[in-house]
Structure formats: structure tokens, C-alpha cells
Amino acid sequence: MRLPLLASLLLSSLTGLAQTVTPSSTSFLLRPAAVFDGETMHPGWAVLVENDKIKAVGPSAQLEAPAEAHTLELPGLTLLPGLIEGHSHMLLHPYNETPWNDQVLQESQALRVARATAHARRTLEAGFTTARDLGSEGAGYADVGLKQAINQNLIPGPRLLVATRALVATGSYGPKLSADVDVPQGAQEADGVDGIIRAVREQIGKGADIIKVYADYRWGANEPSRATFSQDELTLIVQTARNAGRPVVAHASTPEGMRRAALAGVQTIEHGDAGTLEVFKLMKQRGVAFCPTVAAGDAISQYRGWRKGQDPEPERLQQKRLSMKAAKQSGVEIAIGGDVGVFAHGDNLREAEQLVQDFALPTLQVLRGLTSTNARLFQLPDRGRIQPGLLADLIAVPGDPTQDIKALRQIRLVMKGGVVVKQ
Numbered sequence: 001m002r003l004p005l006l007a008s009l010l011l012s013s014l015t016g017l018a019q020t021v022t023p024s025s026t027s028f029l030l031r032p033a034a035v036f037d038g039e040t041m042h043p044g045w046a047v048l049v050e051n052d053k054i055k056a057v058g059p060s061a062q063l064e065a066p067a068e069a070h071t072l073e074l075p076g077l078t079l080l081p082g083l084i085e086g087h088s089h090m091l092l093h094p095y096n097e098t099p100w101n102d103q104v105l106q107e108s109q110a111l112r113v114a115r116a117t118a119h120a121r122r123t124l125e126a127g128f129t130t131a132r133d134l135g136s137e138g139a140g141y142a143d144v145g146l147k148q149a150i151n152q153n154l155i156p157g158p159r160l161l162v163a164t165r166a167l168v169a170t171g172s173y174g175p176k177l178s179a180d181v182d183v184p185q186g187a188q189e190a191d192g193v194d195g196i197i198r199a200v201r202e203q204i205g206k207g208a209d210i211i212k213v214y215a216d217y218r219w220g221a222n223e224p225s226r227a228t229f230s231q232d233e234l235t236l237i238v239q240t241a242r243n244a245g246r247p248v249v250a251h252a253s254t255p256e257g258m259r260r261a262a263l264a265g266v267q268t269i270e271h272g273d274a275g276t277l278e279v280f281k282l283m284k285q286r287g288v289a290f291c292p293t294v295a296a297g298d299a300i301s302q303y304r305g306w307r308k309g310q311d312p313e314p315e316r317l318q319q320k321r322l323s324m325k326a327a328k329q330s331g332v333e334i335a336i337g338g339d340v341g342v343f344a345h346g347d348n349l350r351e352a353e354q355l356v357q358d359f360a361l362p363t364l365q366v367l368r369g370l371t372s373t374n375a376r377l378f379q380l381p382d383r384g385r386i387q388p389g390l391l392a393d394l395i396a397v398p399g400d401p402t403q404d405i406k407a408l409r410q411i412r413l414v415m416k417g418g419v420v421v422k423q
């Protein structure tokens with residue numbers, strides 16, 4: 001009597017094991033009206049996916065699919081690489097719902113993480129299969145756990161590159177209450193050689209894919225931003241991160257903060273609201289890309305009462321126009337990222353739309369920006385294009401997104417790593 005029982009237990013556990021470790025290979029043949037491969041449109045092309053990778057791409061008639069491949073007919077749709085969000089904060093939600101200070105000081109980590117799980121799902125459903133998440137803003141290393149939960153398929157979400165706590169010079173960030181109370185900060189304070197080396201290594205050890213540094217900020221309320229870290233400190237941050245194979249991104253809005261960050265060798269500079277032609281030329285010369293986050297300034301101005309389309313543009317946005325004009329003139333590389341979290345997750349496309357509509361960037365440049373350019377600037381050679389061997393992160397939209405960026409609002413299919421997550 002004992003033997004058959006044992007045998008059946010063994011068999012069932014083996015069967016269970018077999019199901020977990022050897023999933024059957026899955027192939028998809030996707031037949032849209034056209035393929036945008038990250039660079040150009042190809043009408044009549046199709047894409048073959050095997051497991052989590054793109055196996056082949058080319059004219060539909062020339063593509064041989066294995067017999068067991070599932071065919072996905074996508075008539076009238078353009079298939080393109082999954083979009084890449086250049087600047088998100090999964091652990092923040094719009095400031096008109098709750099001001100930033102209150103999110104940092106009054107919301108529990110559990111509440112913030114629960115929200116973030118919904119943000120991750122909305123981001124993915126909006127067609128963004130990768131996001132650079134640039135700072136947990138007081139939520140410690142929760143972004144590392146969020147990324148793990150996505151990677152372990154516990155919750156749907158994009159592939160995350162996380163910056164964890166971010167670095168600020170002591171006293172330069174917030175929240176600030178009275179001088180008599182030390183309150184939790186929205187980023188990690190670090191200064192000087194020992195302090196900076198330690199903080200960078202600590203963040204990397206706990207899971208940071210990217211080091212984010214605030215190269216300037218306003219030291220007090222109602223004053224302009226000024227450079228915070230010294231040139232030596234910024235250079236040390238970049239060197240320490242580079243030793244560990246991590247890029248550094250810098251928040252900087254002032255010419256001096258941007259100049260120091262560019263000289264230090266950061267990968268991208270975020271915001272650049274007061275950027276000058278001179279500093280953008282320096283960035284171009286140093287191979288530093290610019291992520292203008294136009295949607296964030298636009299959203300914050302509206303939260304403060306500006307009625308877009310009716311009122312004259314506030315000074316902040318007029319300044320942004322000058323900065324964007326200088327950036328375009330300089331030829332600096334432009335990354336696409338909206339600082340989403342300031343506005344609603346899932347509304348990520350806002351940045352791309354505003355770059356086209358309000359700042360006259362060519363639609364094709366912005367579409368490449370969301371796919372192949374962001375991938376190149378963020379050093380992600382395994383995605384952002386439709387090419388054999390790259391990750392099968394694909395989306396489908398009606399019409400021609402190279403003509404109308406708003407086509408990306410109508411996401412009809414999202415595939416991540418060869419798995420259909422939305423159709």
C-alpha cells in the first residue's frame with residue numbers, strides 16, 4: 001500500500017516540477033498593416049516571436065512561421081517596439097491630488113507601494129514596457145521591491161530601471177518644516193568624499209540600477225534654484241557609480257548645475273528649464289543627453305491655476321520655450337520622459353504629445369525618441385527596436401503614429417517578453 005502512494009506523490013511532484021521548469025516554447029506570428037521598427041515604417045511587414053525574443057521581421061510573404069505558431073492578425077494596425085518612459089516616479093501620484101510634501105511625510109510606505117502597483121499596471125497598459133524610475137521620493141528602496149514583484153510576475157508592469165533614494169546635498173532638499181525639527185527627506189543626503197562614496201555604494205548594493213543626483217535645487221522656499229554639489233562631488237559620484245557599471249542622471253535646471261553635471265559625465269540631465277545655448281552645446285560635446293520633462297512644468301502650472309489655452313503662459317513656461325529653442329539649436333540629444341507621477345501614471349504620452357504640439361519637435365523624432373533613441377541613450381541594446389534577437393516587447397496602434405503621435409493613445413495590443421498582456 002505504501003509504495004503506490006509514494007510513487008503517485010513522486011509522480012505528481014515531478015509533474016509539477018516539469019510544468020514549472022520547462023514551459024513549452026511559444027511562437028507568435030504578428031501580422032499588422034505595417035511595422036515601425038524604431039526607425040522607419042515598413043508597410044506589409046510581419047514579426048515572428050519565439051519565447052521572449054523577436055525571431056524574425058520582414059515582408060509578410062517571406063516570413064516562415066513554425067506550424068505551431070499562433071497567428072495574431074492585426075489589420076489596420078501599426079506594430080512598434082514597446083515604448084520607453086524616460087522619467088517616472090512610480091511612488092508618486094499627481095500633486096493636485098496630494099501635495100508632494102504630504103506624500104512624503106504623511107503617506108505610509110504601504111499605501112505608497114499599493115498605489116505604485118496600480119501605477120505600474122497603467123504604465124504597461126499605456127504601451128510603456130520599460131521605465132526609468134528616477135527616485136522613490138522618500139519611499140526608501142520600495143522601487144527595488146516593486147521591480148522584483150514585476151519581474152516575478154506577481155503584478156503587471158514595465159521593466160523598471162530604478163534609482164532608489166537619489167542623492168542630495170545636505171540641507172538642499174525637502175520637505176522642510178521648522179529649523180527645529182528634522183523630518184524625513186525625499187532623497188538621501190550625502191556630502192564630501194567619504195559620505196558620497198558610501199551613499200552611492202549603499203544605493204547600488206541595495207539595488208539601484210541608476211544613480212540620480214540633484215545637481216541644483218532651491219535651498220529655501222521662494223528662491224531660485226542654485227547649484228548644490230561641488231564639481232568635485234559630482235565627478236566623484238559619477239566615478240563611483242561608473243566603477244559599478246551604473247550611469248548617473250542629474251536633476252538640473254540652472255546653467256551652472258547643468259554645466260557641472262555635464263563636466264562630471266552624467267548620462268542625462270533632467271528638466272534643464274533655464275538651459276542656455278552654451279550649456280546645451282557643452283552637453284552635446286560631452287555626449288550628455290537632455291530629458292526636458294516638458295509635461296511636468298505644464299502640469300504644475302495648471303495645478304497653480306493656469307488655464308492652458310486661455311491664460312497667457314506663466315513665466316516658467318515662457319522660460320521653458322527659450323530653453324527648448326536653445327536645446328534644439330545646439331543639437332543635443334533629446335530623451336523622452338515626462339516626470340510622470342507629477343501627473344497621472346498611464347498618461348505618459350503627454351510628454352511626447354507636448355513635444356510635438358507645443359514645442360514643434362518632428363513627430364518621427366519623438367516616435368524614435370520613445371523607442372530606439374531612448375534605448376540607445378539609456379544603454380539598453382536589447383530593446384527599443386524590432387530586430388531579431390531583441391526582447392519581444394511590442395505594441396500595436398491604429399493608423400500611422402509617424403504621422404500622428406496621438407495614435408499612441410489607442411493601444412490595441414501590448415506584448416512584453418513574448419507574453420500578450422493586453423489585447
Ligand SMILES: [Zn+2]
Pocket residue numbers: 087088089134339
Ligand atoms: Zn522627477
